[in-house]
Amino acid sequence: MxxxxxFPKKFIGTYAVDTLHGLVIEPKCTYLIQKETITALKSELDSIPELEFRNNQVYDKSENKFYKTFRKGDSVSFTIERIDTIFSFAxxxxxxxxxxxxxxxxxxxxxxxxxxxxxxxxxxxxxxxxxxxxxxxxxxxxxxxxxxxxxxxxxxxxxxxxxxxxxxxxxxxxxxxxxxxxxxx
Structure with missing residues (x-):
């Protein structure tokens, strides 16, 4: 050993279990990606203090991030992407x-x-x-x-x-x- x-070139790439779960191997780090789609009524979003609906986007105050939304009637859907570093040669x-x-x-x-x-x-x-x-x-x-x-x-x-x-x-x-x-x- x-x-x-x-990481060797033969490992470098993007891999997936499905559209919501992935693994990325780069030369100096590797990380897991998990996506979660959240659907809620606009009124429900308004009651969550960390989230704000602006210009047809959901703004997450705690993450300081905007998420693209998809609207259908009174429902708003958006996808959150979480990245978990597995290894980074620390x-x-x-x-x-x-x-x-x-x-x-x-x-x-x-x-x-x-x-x-x-x-x-x-x-x-x-x-x-x-x-x-x-x-x-x-x-x-x-x-x-x-x-x-x-x-x-x-x-x-x-x-x-x-x-x-x-x-x-x-x-x-x-x-x-x-x-x-x-x-x-």
Missing amino acids: NIISE KNEIAKAYKSSLILNEQVDGKYQTNILKLTTSGVKYITLGTKNDFTKLQSELKIPFETIMEENDTVHVVLTPSRADFRKLLRKEGFDFESNFLFK
């Missing part, structure tokens, strides 16, 4: 490339949270490891050594310490709780 300072982030996978490590409180981007024939698979089910699956199938961190008699974190061979096997696994397939757009 090689540490990289930008000081606490390290990316590694291995074959057709990118391993995105973010250091949080001295430990690493790992996300994986796997290039497939139809797009990219995005995997976030971190649930109890993921841990149970990995333990039953790979027997990776781990340390349990507890606070107030409750498990807070489980730190896995896989060997290189275990990690390569982990990259071939499927069926994690937070696993999304994004298709080439």
